[in-house]
Amino acid sequence: MNRRKALVIGSGIGGIACAIRMQSLGFDTTILEKLDGPGGRASVHKAEGFTFDMGPTVLTVPHFIEELFSLERDKAMLGEADFPPEILDENQRIKEGVSGGPNTQRYVDIRPILPFYRIYFDDGTWFDYDCDPDNTRAQIARLAPEDVEGYDRFHEAAKAIFDRGFLELGYTYFGDITSMLKVTPDLIKLDAVRSLFSFVKKYFKSDKMRQVFSFETLLIGGNPQKVPAIYAMIHFVEKTWGVHFAMGGTGELVAGLITKFEELGGRVEYGAEVARINVTRQHGKPQATGISLQDGTVQEADVVISNSDYANTYLKLVDARYRRINRDSLVKLRKQSMSLVVIYFGFKADDNDPDLQHHNIILGPRYEELLTDIFDKKVLADDFSQYLHIPTLTDPSLAPPGHHAAYTLIPVPNKLSNLNWSELSESYTNTVLTFLDERGYIPGLRNRLVYQRTITPDYFEGTLNAHLGNGFGVEPVLIQSAYFRPHNRSEDVRNLYLVGQGTQPGGGTPSVMMSAKMTARVIAKDLQVDAGIVNACPAGQVNP
Numbered sequence: 379m380n381r382r383k384a385l386v387i388g389s390g391i392g393g394i395a396c397a398i399r400m401q402s403l404g405f406d407t408t409i410l411e412k413l414d415g416p417g418g419r420a421s422v423h424k425a426e427g428f429t430f431d432m433g434p435t436v437l438t439v440p441h442f443i444e445e446l447f448s449l450e451r452d453k454a455m456l457g458e459a460d461f462p463p464e465i466l467d468e469n470q471r472i473k474e475g476v477s478g479g480p481n482t483q484r485y486v487d488i489r490p491i492l493p494f495y496r497i498y499f500d501d502g503t504w505f506d507y508d509c510d511p512d513n514t515r516a517q518i519a520r521l522a523p524e525d526v527e528g529y530d531r532f533h534e535a536a537k538a539i540f541d542r543g544f545l546e547l548g549y550t551y552f553g554d555i556t557s558m559l560k561v562t563p564d565l566i567k568l569d570a571v572r573s574l575f576s577f578v579k580k581y582f583k584s585d586k587m588r589q590v591f592s593f594e595t596l597l598i599g600g601n602p603q604k605v606p607a608i609y610a611m612i613h614f615v616e617k618t619w620g621v622h623f624a625m626g627g628t629g630e631l632v633a634g635l636i637t638k639f640e641e642l643g644g645r646v647e648y649g650a651e652v653a654r655i656n657v658t659r660q661h662g663k664p665q666a667t668g669i670s671l672q673d674g675t676v677q678e679a680d681v682v683i684s685n686s687d688y689a690n691t692y693l694k695l696v697d698a699r700y701r702r703i704n705r706d707s708l709v710k711l712r713k714q715s716m717s718l719v720v721i722y723f724g725f726k727a728d729d730n731d732p733d734l735q736h737h738n739i740i741l742g743p744r745y746e747e748l749l750t751d752i753f754d755k756k757v758l759a760d761d762f763s764q765y766l767h768i769p770t771l772t773d774p775s776l777a778p779p780g781h782h783a784a785y786t787l788i789p790v791p792n793k794l795s796n797l798n799w800s801e802l803s804e805s806y807t808n809t810v811l812t813f814l815d816e817r818g819y820i821p822g823l824r825n826r827l828v829y830q831r832t833i834t835p836d837y838f839e840g841t842l843n844a845h846l847g848n849g850f851g852v853e854p855v856l857i858q859s860a861y862f863r864p865h866n867r868s869e870d871v872r873n874l875y876l877v878g879q880g881t882q883p884g885g886g887t888p889s890v891m892m893s894a895k896m897t898a899r900v901i902a903k904d905l906q907v908d909a910g911i912v913n914a915c916p917a918g919q920v921n922p
């Protein structure tokens with residue numbers, strides 16, 4: 379059978395998810411990955427008996443994962459309900475202690491984590507964040523009794539945003555302005571277009587609760603002061619489906635997805651950096667015909683899907699003469715998300731270690747001012763907030779016996795700051811590890827440390843090809859959301875599509891899985907692939 383051919387540039391979670399969907403649409407799909415392993419931001423670093431997930435650790439919406447593992451060759455399944463009623467039974471899976479559906483379990487063991495996060499404040503108090511409203515009320519009553527009543531109102535408002543913004547509109551592809559105008563009145567009614575932080579301030583009086591109910595967008599590159607309040611839905615997404623961990627690390631999820639893709643007949647090439655997306659003019663309109671690798675090899679395809687960074691895709695891979703909309707000036711005008719320093723470290727366990735959790739948010743003395751330093755002023759402050767991940771508390775196999783594997787992630791300005799990270803990296807790492815040691819989070823850490831490695835904005839820029847070393851693609855601000863976010867179907871080049879965190883709907887592992895489905899839907903429509911119909915067609919005769 380002569381099948382149509384798809385090339386996916388990059389093996390981030392969004393890229394692999396889209397590649398699996400292309401196999402289900404009947405294409406012959408090859409993933410071309412620059413690095414020597416899959417996952418992109420979700421790569422794995424192994425050293426001296428330690429296994430470190432380099433990126434995502436908080437898995438949400440296990441249904442999206444189950445959906446990918448249940449796909450079959452030549453069965454598009456794009457018309458099925460995105461949120462079937464049986465998955466909306468709040469917390470049932472968490473209560474049962476089972477996260478992965480039956481298809482997921484064949485590839486990876488995913489388990490719920492409780493509490494979702496322990497949030498430490500600078501005065502040493504802490505808040506355990508989970509999905510149980512009674513427990514949440516008790517935690518609020520302990521730290522800020524004046525905010526218990528506000529929580530109930532916040533909960534209701536966040537649910538309304540979740541129902542409309544996620545369950546009903548989450549999969550809407552905003553390819554034209556009309557699609558956006560149609561939903562704008564609803565979002566205004568829900569008060570979902572103001573900034574998340576100002577939304578949260580309406581319900582909570584104490585600084586602590588304002589931080590607890592707004593920090594989460596930082597895990598997808600959003601400044602709580604700038605992201606629209608539609609992101610209040612995260613609270614409800616987590617409450618509905620929980621926070622999960624893949625045993626063996628997120629790398630096991632990535633490995634499972636690659637296995638699934640290969641079982642469906644897909645191919646992956648590693649060490650295959652794409653240098654250019656090849657374009658010709660067909661009836662005057664630019665059309666993608668394939669790619670050229672750095673070594674000069676040319677591969678032809680009917681569809682090219684870029685999972686590479688949005689700005690990198692247009693600025694580096696598509697010749698400027700074919701870009702009418704995504705011109706250098708527009709691409710460079712877009713705000714990029716903040717960057718990160720991530721320190722991966724292994725240390726000897728101690729029976730007297732304090733009661734840290736799997737996911738710990740350690741907030742610094744300043745919140746709003748620190749966000750302004752990172753996102754607006756683009757300066758490296760003396761203080762910092764961090765997310766400390768200790769997966770060996772759930773899965774000891776990630777470290778040699780008697781040791782913990784951990785990472786700590788610190789939001790820092792992207793490369794518009796002009797900071798020299800090759801000079802700063804070592805001292806910054808020491809400052810952060812000393813803080814964890816001296817403030818008693820991991821007492822004696824420096825004497826117990828057996829392994830450490832740090833990545834900085836240089837890694838995001840140089841290794842992952844992320845413009846300005848962004849950690850999470852284009853920053854999720856109102857004027858870069860929905861229709862105004864980069865489009866999954868290139869406006870400039872026919873048969874070129876984008877997928878992943880820089881596109882619609884946005885960053886984070888559930889969103890890039892949604893982005894893969896949205897891109898696949900657009901391709902199925904453009905290339906007239908009917909659900910359930912095997913997609914054979916002579917190469918080159920597509921998209922009339």
Ligand SMILES: Cc1cc2nc3c(=O)[nH]c(=O)nc-3n(C[C@H](O)[C@H](O)[C@H](O)COP(=O)(O)OP(=O)(O)OC[C@H]3O[C@@H](n4cnc5c(N)ncnc54)[C@H](O)[C@@H]3O)c2cc1C
Nearest residue numbers: 388390392412418419433434435436652686878879886887
């Ligand atoms: C440290 C960190 C922690 C995070 N924590 C969480 C979390 O807990 N939960 C959550 O939901 N999200 C989290 N995120 C966000 C989440 O990881 C990302 O949004 C998501 O993984 C991005 O996936 P993607 O498909 O957009 O591709 P990416 O992961 O960005 O991958 C893109 C791939 O393209 C490849 N590539 C680029 N250019 C080329 C080229 N020219 N040729 C070939 N290949 C190329 C790159 O090598 C890379 O493999 C975190 C991110 C980071 C960095």
